Amino acid sequence: MEFNFANRISYLTASEIREILKITEQREIISFAGGLPAPELFPVEEIKKVSQIVLEEEGTKVLQYSTTEGYLPLREWIADRMNSRLGTKLLPDHIILTHGSQQGLDLSGKVFLDEGDIVLCESPTYLAAISAFKAYGCRFLEVPTDDDGMLPDELEYILENTPRVKMIYVIPDFQNPTGRTWSLDRRKKLVDLAMKHKVMVIEDNPYGELRFEGETLPSFQSFDQTGCVVFLGTFSKIFCPGYRIGWVAGDPRVIEKYAIVKQATDLQCNTLAQREIAKFLEMYNIEDHIDKIREVYRKRRDLTVHTMESEFPAGVTFTRPQGGLFSWVELPAQVNARDVLERSLERNVAFVPGGPFFPNGSNENTLRINFSNMPEDRIVIGLHSLAEVLREFI
Amino acid sequence: MEFNFANRISYLTASEIREILKITEQREIISFAGGLPAPELFPVEEIKKVSQIVLEEEGTKVLQYSTTEGYLPLREWIADRMNSRLGTKLLPDHIILTHGSQQGLDLSGKVFLDEGDIVLCESPTYLAAISAFKAYGCRFLEVPTDDDGMLPDELEYILENTPRVKMIYVIPDFQNPTGRTWSLDRRKKLVDLAMKHKVMVIEDNPYGELRFEGETLPSFQSFDQTGCVVFLGTFSKIFCPGYRIGWVAGDPRVIEKYAIVKQATDLQCNTLAQREIAKFLEMYNIEDHIDKIREVYRKRRDLTVHTMESEFPAGVTFTRPQGGLFSWVELPAQVNARDVLERSLERNVAFVPGGPFFPNGSNENTLRINFSNMPEDRIVIGLHSLAEVLREFI
Numbered sequence: 001m002e003f004n005f006a007n008r009i010s011y012l013t014a015s016e017i018r019e020i021l022k023i024t025e026q027r028e029i030i031s032f033a034g035g036l037p038a039p040e041l042f043p044v045e046e047i048k049k050v051s052q053i054v055l056e057e058e059g060t061k062v063l064q065y066s067t068t069e070g071y072l073p074l075r076e077w078i079a080d081r082m083n084s085r086l087g088t089k090l091l092p093d094h095i096i097l098t099h100g101s102q103q104g105l106d107l108s109g110k111v112f113l114d115e116g117d118i119v120l121c122e123s124p125t126y127l128a129a130i131s132a133f134k135a136y137g138c139r140f141l142e143v144p145t146d147d148d149g150m151l152p153d154e155l156e157y158i159l160e161n162t163p164r165v166k167m168i169y170v171i172p173d174f175q176n177p178t179g180r181t182w183s184l185d186r187r188k189k190l191v192d193l194a195m196k197h198k199v200m201v202i203e204d205n206p207y208g209e210l211r212f213e214g215e216t217l218p219s220f221q222s223f224d225q226t227g228c229v230v231f232l233g234t235f236s237k238i239f240c241p242g243y244r245i246g247w248v249a250g251d252p253r254v255i256e257k258y259a260i261v262k263q264a265t266d267l268q269c270n271t272l273a274q275r276e277i278a279k280f281l282e283m284y285n286i287e288d289h290i291d292k293i294r295e296v297y298r299k300r301r302d303l304t305v306h307t308m309e310s311e312f313p314a315g316v317t318f319t320r321p322q323g324g325l326f327s328w329v330e331l332p333a334q335v336n337a338r339d340v341l342e343r344s345l346e347r348n349v350a351f352v353p354g355g356p357f358f359p360n361g362s363n364e365n366t367l368r369i370n371f372s373n374m375p376e377d378r379i380v381i382g383l384h385s386l387a388e389v390l391r392e393f394i
Numbered sequence: 395m396e397f398n399f400a401n402r403i404s405y406l407t408a409s410e411i412r413e414i415l416k417i418t419e420q421r422e423i424i425s426f427a428g429g430l431p432a433p434e435l436f437p438v439e440e441i442k443k444v445s446q447i448v449l450e451e452e453g454t455k456v457l458q459y460s461t462t463e464g465y466l467p468l469r470e471w472i473a474d475r476m477n478s479r480l481g482t483k484l485l486p487d488h489i490i491l492t493h494g495s496q497q498g499l500d501l502s503g504k505v506f507l508d509e510g511d512i513v514l515c516e517s518p519t520y521l522a523a524i525s526a527f528k529a530y531g532c533r534f535l536e537v538p539t540d541d542d543g544m545l546p547d548e549l550e551y552i553l554e555n556t557p558r559v560k561m562i563y564v565i566p567d568f569q570n571p572t573g574r575t576w577s578l579d580r581r582k583k584l585v586d587l588a589m590k591h592k593v594m595v596i597e598d599n600p601y602g603e604l605r606f607e608g609e610t611l612p613s614f615q616s617f618d619q620t621g622c623v624v625f626l627g628t629f630s631k632i633f634c635p636g637y638r639i640g641w642v643a644g645d646p647r648v649i650e651k652y653a654i655v656k657q658a659t660d661l662q663c664n665t666l667a668q669r670e671i672a673k674f675l676e677m678y679n680i681e682d683h684i685d686k687i688r689e690v691y692r693k694r695r696d697l698t699v700h701t702m703e704s705e706f707p708a709g710v711t712f713t714r715p716q717g718g719l720f721s722w723v724e725l726p727a728q729v730n731a732r733d734v735l736e737r738s739l740e741r742n743v744a745f746v747p748g749g750p751f752f753p754n755g756s757n758e759n760t761l762r763i764n765f766s767n768m769p770e771d772r773i774v775i776g777l778h779s780l781a782e783v784l785r786e787f788i
Contacts, residue, residue, distance in 0.1 A: 001592055001620040004560065005651060006508050006530070012654050018462070036459055044453030051445045059438030063634035065430055068412070099493060099660040106659045110529065114400050115509075131658035135504065136400070166398065198395055226395040240457035242665030257399060260406050264525035265500045266493040270664045271636030 011134040016356050017127065020341075024350050030382030033350040035176065035325050036373040041293050042240050043284070050279045054272070062275045068263045069255075070097030070247075071274040077281050078233065078247050086208075087222030088231070093252050096259055097269045101206050101246035104232035105132035107265070108167070108202050108248070111257050113138045117166040120158060120199075122150060124328075124357035124366070126176045129169055129204065138166070140359035147319075149182035152189040159197045167200045172220060173208040174324025177357045177368040181322055184217055191223040201229045206246075207324035209238045209290055212298035214322050227251030235277055237325070238290050243273040297325070297372050303379050304371040311387035313394045318369070325372040328354070330365060335393045337367040343392065347385045405528040410750050411521065414735075418744050424776035427744040429570065429719050430767040435687050436634050437678070444673045448666070456669045462657045463649075464491030464641075465668040471675050472627065472641050480602075481616030482625070488643050490652050491663045495600050495640035498626035499526035501659070502561070502596050502642070505651045507532045511560035514552060514593075516544060518722075518751035518760070520570045523563055523598065532560070534753035541713075543576035546583040553591045561594045566614060567602040568718025571751045571762040575716055578611055585617040595623045600640075601718035603632045603684055606692035608716050621645030629671055631719075632684050637667040691719070691766050697773050698765040705781035707788045712763070719766040722748070724759060729787045731761040737786065741779045 017033060024031040054062055069075070075092040082088045098104045105128070113119070115137030121129070123142035130140065143150040143158060150170070159165060168190065172182045182190075194201045203220040221229040227250065234246035248258055262268070280286070304327060305320050312318070318329040331337060337353035344351065354366025371379065411427060418425040448456055463469070469486040476482045492498045499522070507513070509531030515523070517536035524534065537544040537552060544564070553559060562584065566576045576584075588595045597614040615623040621644065628640035642652055656662075674680070698721060699714050706712070712723040725731060731747035738745065748760025765773065 001589075001622060003594075003621070003645075003648060003651075004506070004592070006504065006506050008508075009505060009651055009655070012658060018657060034459070039454035039458050042454050042457040044449055044457070047453075047457070048446060048449045051449070052442060055438055055442045055445070059441075060433035060436050063436040063438070063441070063636040064433050065428070065630075065635045102658075103660040110400065111403060112398070112400055114402075128658065128661075135655065135658050195395075198398070200397075227397070228395060236459075241459045242457040244660065244662070244664045251397075254397060257397075257403055261403070261529065263412060264406060264496075264522065264529050265659075266497040266638065267522075268638070270638045270667055273664055273666070 008135050008137060011137070012131055017352050020350055020352060023345065027348065029348045029350050030374060030378050031350045032369045032371070032374070032382060033352050034373060035370055037237060037241060038296060038372055041296060043289060046280060046284055047276065050276050050283060054275045054279050058275070062272045064271065066268055066271045066274070068259050068268050070269060071278055074274055074278040077278065078249070082219070082231070082233070082249060085216055087218035088249070090249055094255055095247050095249050096255050096262065097274060098246045098248055098262070099266065099269055100236055100241070100244045101204060101232040101234040102128060102132065104246055104248045105129050105204065107258050107261055108230060109133045109136040109138070110261050110265070111254070112166055112200055116164060118162060118164050120155070120165055120168045121359065122170060122175065124177055124354060124363065125169065125359065126171060126204065127356045130359045133169070142358065142360060147180050149186035150190065152186065152193070155190065156193055159193055159199065165199055167202055168194060169202045169204065170220065171204045172217070173205055174210065174321050174326070176207070177326055177354065178328040179319040179321025179324055179326045181217070187217065187220050188223050191220050191229060194228050195224070195226050199228065202232065203229055204232045206234045206237050210294055210297060210325070211323040212294055212301060221249065227254060230254060238286065238293065239277060239280070243277060245269055245273050245277055300371045300376060300379060303376055304369060304383065307380055307383040311384060313387070313391050315394055316390060325370050327369045327371060329367045329369055331367070331390070332394055333365050336364045338364065340367070340389055340393060344386055344389045347389065349382045349385045351386070402529050402531060405531070406525055411746050414744055414746060417739065421742065423742045423744050424768060424772045425744045426763045426765070426768070426776060427746050428767060429764055431631060431635060432690060432766055435690060437683060440674060440678055441670065444670050444677060448669045448673050452669070456666045458665065460662055460665045462653050462662050464663060465672055468668050468672040471672065472643070476613070476625070476627070476643060479610055481612035482643070484643055487646050488649055490642050490649050490656065491668060492640045492642055492656070493660065493663055494630055494635070494638045495598060495626040495628040496522060496526065498640055498642045499523050499598065501652050501655055502624060503527045503530040503532070504655050504659070505648070506560055506594055510558060512556060512558050514549070514559060514562045515753065516564060516569065518571055518748060518757065519563065519753065520565060520598065521750045524753045527563070536752065536754060541574055543580035544584065546580065546587070549584065550587055553587055553593065559593055561596055562588060563596045563598065564614065565598045566611070567599055568604065568715050568720070570601070571720055571748065572722040573713045573715025573718055573720045575611070581611065581614050582617050585614050585623060588622050589618070589620045593622065596626065597623055598626045600628045600631050604688055604691060604719070605717040606688055606695060615643065621648060624648060632680065632687065633671060633674070637664070637671060639663055639667050639671055694765045694770060694773060697770055698763060698777065701774055701777040705778060707781070707785050709788055710784060719764050721763045721765060723761045723763055725761070725784070726788055727759050730758045732758065734761070734783055734787055738780055738783045741783065743776045743779045745780070
């Protein structure tokens with residue numbers, strides 16, 4: 001039969017990244033494509049201990065249904081850590097656990113977006129946020145953005161002249177895909193504008209803990225006096241993504257709606273995963289673990305930037321992020337990164353073309369390089385091959 | 395600030411069950427309210443072994459991101475089991491894993507429903523399906539239903555005379571909340587009508603494995619020749635709900651859309667949970683485990699029905715389900731089950747009033763009794779108290 005799908009299905013296409021990742025799974029490829037953590041850093045032995053203890057102590061409870069908001073001790077830990085790192089003043093009631101921060105995005109769309117609403121975003125922005133929000137029929141307006149974040153004058157002009165702006169979506173630290181970090185001043189200005197115009201801010205911060213140098217900056221939420229900032233966090237980048245545990249932090253009147261919506265969506269997060277993470281945080285020092293991750297990724301970032309500097313042809317520019325997982329590459333205007341990818345896959349090297357990170361298209365001469373997932377020798381070999389391919393185009 | 399939530403938020407209210415469950419958590423209460431499995435039956439020791447083995451064998455893989463569709467060996471097992479039990483002819487490509495079958499409901503709404511579409515449902519029906527679908531702006535039409543399922547003539551009349559019917563939602567076995575099971579003949583007739591009218595059928599079957607007597611009936615999907623039936627299954631009732639692993643089975647052209655939508659919603663299910671369940675199924679005989687559950691629930695069903703028979707006042711009727719978790723109670727028309735609940739909570743006994751299971755209201759003289767979660771002595775004490783309360787009203 002001809003299926004009569006919902007209209008939203010026509011806005012959603014299979015993610016290009018996912019298709020590229022499928023190729024990288026099929027054969028021995030050097031991949032700068034995904035946003036995958038380095039698996040060799042997962043604390044497997046510790047998790048083995050933790051899982052036994054959790055099952056011994058409360059086996060029946062950790063396998064049963066539990067509350068939609070999530071395990072209280074874990075929400076307490078999250079509130080405490082955010083308050084001490086990011087200048088927020090959160091209580092556990094301000095937190096709901098989600099199925100990774102991707103679900104934080106989906107629930108944000110579900111709670112706030114009606115068809116035809118406008119979401120303001122950085123240019124470029126995280127492509128899976130585009131699909132999460134598009135499922136609710138919104139349109140995107142890209143706010144001109146430089147290395148310090150959105151340009152405040154441009155943002156203000158848009159807010160003053162555009163009806164139906166419902167939400168501003170930002171990734172403050174080591175942005176996906178550019179690796180850029182918002183300056184302190186721009187953070188304050190954005191929140192001031194959002195409060196004034198009564199627009200919600202979705203502050204998506206999966207990478208903030210992975211800072212290699214410089215100082216941690218306060219979160220947008222720390223400047224919020226009206227409840228307009230919703231913060232999304234995750235254990236995927238500082239612990240293990242396979243657990244699918246993230247969180248949303250916000251005004252309790254907002255979090256209450258997220259809980260109602262999450263209940264209708266999937267009832268709750270995996271009980272065992274919540275308990276195992278909480279037990280890990282109780283038994284081990286996550287700071288040491290994060291330090292280890294930071295150290296490895298910092299080296300890979302250095303090597304990536306250094307190799308691109310010495311091997312990429314003139315006319316190619318790229319960011320040198322202070323943390324996170326990604327560097328952003330701009331090719332000369334006439335070069336299409338999709339063509340480069342095709343040639344590069346022939347040499348068993350993958351990356352993600354930058355076009356899809358622009359919700360309204362354009363900028364096909366850009367690409368994203370992930371440096372967290374490949375060991376150092378493969379980074380060098382892979383970038384060497386990519387440089388050769390680039391020289392064929394430039 | 396005054397928050398400007400999406401319109402859909404006004405259709406969704408905090409679930410009454412959830413509020414009642416919160417009360418039951420706060421004090422020592424005999425609860426017939428939730429749909430919780432008996433926790434003493436969870437195979438804790440086996441899961442301890444399984445989790446160690448999975449982490450030893452492939453520690454880094456099971457903690458990493460994985461595919462949206464889910465772990466292939468688990469999807470193979472699901473296809474094989476459905477084919478042998480339910481008369482389907484599924485391949486692993488026809489299956490996608492979901493975050494419990496509640497997410498199967500949510501994704502079905504997201505893939506198929508536009509605002510104003512009509513969902514046909516049994517009367518009464520599962521109240522969390524009502525909220526899952528309502529989030530996509532649909533309306534419900536309750537099809538007159540008797541002990542064998544929807545009345546085919548009524549269903550046909552509605553299909554012929556109602557524009558915008560997009561979906562028929564049914565719970566074939568031991569329905570929630572009534573405990574009723576569709577007859578073979580009605581199953582065939584419904585699928586014939588759905589194929590003729592090109593309407594999707596969502597066959598929600600979380601309880602089918604928990605049959606205490608009589609023969610397993612073929613699934614609606616086994617009669618489907620056009621791809622119109624989507625089947626929702628779960629490990630929550632035959633294994634452990636805390637894992638949040640369920641599945642959707644359907645035509646691959648449909649499953650492909652579910653995968654695109656799931657990716658935008660939460661990327662994938664918990665990797666570790668998928669691997670642990672697959673390993674459990676490889677190492678142990680789930681049939682033995684399900685037999686144990688069936689045996690315990692059968693006794694509890696018998697005791698529940700027997701106690702209601704001997705203690706409930708005349709004028710109260712109830713179902714005697716052949717399996718599952720629930721019996722459905724009808725009080726005389728003038729008695730409101732919410733009033734009964736209030737009085738019954740004073741005696742520390744909880745249940746769920748039946749009204750919310752009717753998407754368009756009415757039937758406030760009904761209530762749902764869960765018999766799977768409480769041990770036998772507490773079932774007797776609880777129903778004894780409830781009978782006393784009922785005698786005050788009747």
